[in-house]
Amino acid sequence: xxxxxxxxxxxxxxxxxxxxxxxxxxxxxxxxxxxxxxxxxxxxxxxxxxxxxxxxxxxxxxxxxxxxxxxxxxxxxxxxxxxxxxxxxxxxxxxxxxxxxxxxxxxxxxxxxxxxxxxxxxxxxxxxxxxxxxxxxxxxxxxxxxxxxxxxxxxxxxxxxxxxxxxxxxxxxxxxxxxxxxxxxxxxxxxxxxxxxxxxxxxxxxxxxxxxxxxxxxxxxxxxxxxxxxxxxxxxxxxxxxxxxxxxxxxxxxxxxxxxxxxxxxxxxxxxxxxxxxxxxxxxxxxxxxxxxxxxxxxxxxxxxxxxxxxxxxxxxxxxxxxxxxxxxxxxxxxxxxx
Amino acid sequence: xxxxxxxxxxxxxxxxxxxxxxxxxxxxxxxxxxxxxxxxxxxxxxxxxxxxxxxxxxxxxxxxxxxxxxxxxxxxxxxxxxxxxxxxxxxxxxxxxxxxxxxxxxxxxxxxxxxxxxxxxxxxxxxxxxxxxxxxxxxxxxxxxxxxxxxxxxxxxxxxxxxxxxxxxxxxxxxxxxxxxxxxxxxxxxxxxxxxxxxxxxxxxxxxxxxxxxxxxxxxxxxxxxxxxxxxxxxxxxxxxxxxxxxxxxxxxxxxxxxxxxxxxxxxxxxxxxxxxxxxxxxxxxxxxxxxxxxxxxxxxxxxxxxxxxxxxxxxxxxxxxxxxxxxxxxxxxxxxxx
Numbered sequence: 289x290x291x292x293x294x295x296x297x298x299x300x301x302x303x304x305x306x307x308x309x310x311x312x313x314x315x316x317x318x319x320x321x322x323x324x325x326x327x328x329x330x331x332x333x334x335x336x337x338x339x340x341x342x343x344x345x346x347x348x349x350x351x352x353x354x355x356x357x358x359x360x361x362x363x364x365x366x367x368x369x370x371x372x373x374x375x376x377x378x379x380x381x382x383x384x385x386x387x388x389x390x391x392x393x394x395x396x397x398x399x400x401x402x403x404x405x406x407x408x409x410x411x412x413x414x415x416x417x418x419x420x421x422x423x424x425x426x427x428x429x430x431x432x433x434x435x436x437x438x439x440x441x442x443x444x445x446x447x448x449x450x451x452x453x454x455x456x457x458x459x460x461x462x463x464x465x466x467x468x469x470x471x472x473x474x475x476x477x478x479x480x481x482x483x484x485x486x487x488x489x490x491x492x493x494x495x496x497x498x499x500x501x502x503x504x505x506x507x508x509x510x511x512x513x514x515x516x517x518x519x520x521x522x523x524x525x526x527x528x529x530x531x532x533x534x535x536x537x538x539x540x541x542x543x544x545x546x547x548x549x550x551x552x553x554x555x556x557x558x559x560x561x562x563x564x565x566x567x568x569x570x571x572x573x574x575x576x577x578x579x580x581x582x583x584x585x586x587x588x589x590x591x592x593x594x595x596x597x598x599x600x601x602x603x604x605x606x607x608x609x610x611x612x613x614x615x616x617x618x619x620x621x622x623x624x625x626x627x
Numbered sequence: 628x629x630x631x632x633x634x635x636x637x638x639x640x641x642x643x644x645x646x647x648x649x650x651x652x653x654x655x656x657x658x659x660x661x662x663x664x665x666x667x668x669x670x671x672x673x674x675x676x677x678x679x680x681x682x683x684x685x686x687x688x689x690x691x692x693x694x695x696x697x698x699x700x701x702x703x704x705x706x707x708x709x710x711x712x713x714x715x716x717x718x719x720x721x722x723x724x725x726x727x728x729x730x731x732x733x734x735x736x737x738x739x740x741x742x743x744x745x746x747x748x749x750x751x752x753x754x755x756x757x758x759x760x761x762x763x764x765x766x767x768x769x770x771x772x773x774x775x776x777x778x779x780x781x782x783x784x785x786x787x788x789x790x791x792x793x794x795x796x797x798x799x800x801x802x803x804x805x806x807x808x809x810x811x812x813x814x815x816x817x818x819x820x821x822x823x824x825x826x827x828x829x830x831x832x833x834x835x836x837x838x839x840x841x842x843x844x845x846x847x848x849x850x851x852x853x854x855x856x857x858x859x860x861x862x863x864x865x866x867x868x869x870x871x872x873x874x875x876x877x878x879x880x881x882x883x884x885x886x887x888x889x890x891x892x893x894x895x896x897x898x899x900x901x902x903x904x905x906x907x908x909x910x911x912x913x914x915x916x917x918x919x920x921x922x923x924x925x926x927x928x929x930x931x932x933x934x935x936x937x938x939x940x941x942x943x944x945x946x947x948x949x950x951x952x953x954x955x956x957x958x959x960x961x962x963x964x965x966x
Binding site: 447448449452453456457496497498499500501502529531532549550551552555570571572573575576577580587602606608 | 889911
């Protein structure tokens, strides 16, 4: 008798299910007191690079809630560090790269990235988690455009002016940089699958700052290039602003699309076509009273329909969320039945 | 012989024109050295409340560029100050309201707003500008949802958690607050028209943080309520994230819609129907080389077509833009001819 695939894999294979599987972006995070207890003793980067600590915080939400998947605790910017970025996390600012990439010489100086050689910790974290739990573990990486934003700007930005200056003013150099990053993150996703990840998600957090013309010229083909290097497990693609890009999103070539909360998930499916989707509760709706949280969860499941839907937030959970709100959302999904 | 309406009015009346009129959001701003020279001697709020200073900076971009409209120098939050908000501008943070509105008592304590009595400076600024220039002057206000965001949160926010907490948890109170603000900003727009503004724009900068369901329930009817109090000149509605809301945008009841740069303006018109539009160059595209700026300007005009189009940015110009880039964009629009 073959063992049945886990619910999350079945949803990502576009199967009709009795209820959607559920996990939350950034579920291993600061809203959990047990996470803050560990984080208090270690820097964020130390935790990312230490598989024992990373596995512990990956498992924390799985002990507290019946999530249908875990996601490896790591950070999208780690491959950039391996490629030569001098990365730190500054309280109140977030990630800072002290040697931002602005010139042809800067791009040329980036090192090649071999995930197994240069960044073994996420894969080791996945192995440690798998030894502890039967809950499937997802891997992830940052999409090339989003990674380029941080690498060029040197830190988070509202408008990403340096990134756009290079994109508009040095398009060939920008393309070279995207290609380098695409290959690196593609290999990084593949290595996580090889280490046992049941699926992977590519996060294009900042693609939504682009016009449709620029999304199609830059971000979309770069993510397609990254995902084309990956096989053996379902590949999800997430962008924080999906509404403008829905008509072309499938050109990314992912197996499933994670949608933010600014689209109705059922209407988005009409545009996307017959492909699995993930999402899409407003993370801030977890501030609502429990009845309203449960109503919104049901509404999303109804809108998405029984086929190929993974329940999730439309963006990462924020540190100010009450863990009880998460319990209510997870419970409501588990109580659902299409039959 | 009747004098012909100014180009901006003709565009907002949905006429077919030989070229679109052009103005830029935040064109009276820090990218201009002559603005910074005045700003260096006065606080932002002082400048807003002093019609002579406000008129001077309103006129500055009109002296430098052949813009087809000016926009009164003011700030969307001023009516909240009149209603009792203790408003300051903190360098690096932006607007801060030290007595944020969170409870029923807070909402009840808000004062009624009579623009002529409580906030005469924008209207006086419009009158002073009209005495100095024949270039038509636009008025503006913040949309109720965006104003409520600042009033509840107390300052700018990425996720607006307190706003959403009230919206989800105290929907009746939130509705009362939106209604109060809608009436105030509607009256404020009307007063600016009465003072000689050739048109007005309602800015719903933060409506894009809402799901489609919440936009339609909260932000949209509140802006409709505000605009329903306004007549006598064209009324523009702007939201920084228009793509998710295009199918319902016309329910706002404005005379024209200002679009951000994350939509193709021609494709947006297909959804919106036969209504004037404004936009929609990526403000950061002003960092591009001059040839690329000019190419993008032409592409937007071509996409929008000859009927009812006002050229603008898709959001406010940022302080880091080279004034020469603005000159190139304005020049390219003026060189356009549909004939």
